[in-house]
Amino acid sequence: MKNTLIHLTSSPYSSLACKEGLDLALVLATFEQKVDLCLSDAALSILTISQQPTPEQGKNLHKLLDGLEFYDIENVFIESSSLIPDSATQWSGITSLDSAAWSELFSSYQQVFRF
Amino acid sequence: MQHTLLVTGSPYQSKACHSALCFARAALKAQPDSIKGVFFYEDAVLIGNDLAQPPRDEINLKQAWQTLASEFNLPLYLCIAAAVRRGVINESESKRYELNHHSLSHGFQLEGLGTLVELMNSTQKIIQFR
Amino acid sequence: MTLHQINQLSYANHIEPLWQQSLKQGDAVLLIEEAILRLTQPHLTSMTPLEEKHICLYYLQRDAEGYGVQPSLGKALSDTEWVELAFSASSHISW
DSSP states (O other), X not given: OOEEEEEEOSOTTTSSHHHHHHHHHHHHHHTTOEEEEEEOGGGGGGGBSSOOOOTTTOOOTHHHHTTGGGGTOOXXXXXXXXXXXXTTTBOSOOEEEXXXXXXXXXXXXXXXXXX | OOEEEEEOSOTTTOSXXXXXXXXXXXXXXXXXXXXXXXXXXXXGGGGGBTXXXXXXXXXOHHHHXXXXXXXXXXXXXXXXXXXXXXXXXXXXXXXXXXXXXXXXXXXXXEEOHHHHHHHHHHSSOEEEEO | OXXXXXXXXXOSTTHHHHHHXXXXXXXXXXXXXXXXXXXSTTTGGGTTHHHHTTOEEEEEHHHHHHHTOOOSSSEEEOHHHHHHHHHXXXXXXXX
16 A cells, blocks of 8 residues: 545635645545645645635535545644744644745655645 | 655646646656556646537647646646636536536546545655746 | 755745755655746756755656756656656656
8 A cells, every 4th residue: 555645725616626635635544545735835725724715716625624534644744934833724634834844744755645 | 766746826827737638748757657646636626627628729638638647648637626617617516516418538537635645645745837 | 865855936935945954965856847947047046056965866857858958967767767756756746
């Protein structure tokens, strides 16, 4: 079995990339593959609580985050300098990595797919 | 040891389908069973739209993939969810959605992401073109 | 050896520094498609630090010919050599 990192970089509401990346993560987990997520750039906005996207903007992907643990997706990494953690406004299930650990992350998986 | 190709870039907004084609052609020419399958995901599934017609003085990318696939018996999978939402529909999906038309070109097949997982676990690694 | 496949002249936002920081000694970088332009002026300077990190830099002969550029850095690969390099890598990242 291979371990996979799904790297989300696109905004949840500017294209399908973020959704299709999450779909792949969920399918991998359903097939009992080891998969972690990491977020950077515009994809960080998926963490914001109280999102109310219209149908034109897209599906509310934030709602999927709470379900990740049921798929045994345990790790959602971010780089600590990319986001100031605030549990009042952001999803709290993330793991913050310092810059060194963050860049190390991408060589610790057999497969990395970016969306 | 066999490899899997994963193509995610649009045939119109990226060179992913073109680069993957050149790679697959060279790989299969050197060793005819070196690629177990090609999985198209995201906008790359548009490669399987039978109705798309490139201008006659440009490369027909879909046809080039079909020729390669038939020469080397290479399976070309399109993610079914990604394809159906983009209007690339086979006969059975057409019936299911009660449509009058289908648009999937020959040589391509619609499969779930589970097929990608199978390829992943039965080949040495996945090489992505985005 | 991880093979890092680079297909753009420049990546948006944090991806550009990230792929460079994630390189490890012994890794290889392959420039494909428009990334061949990284081997032309004025972009060339961003590729020179790779040598200090002992990273092998490759590009495709087909791209050099297609874009009409004659790189002074990196090693040209035929499509056959490209396949050999990609298959021999322990992992492959498409940035």
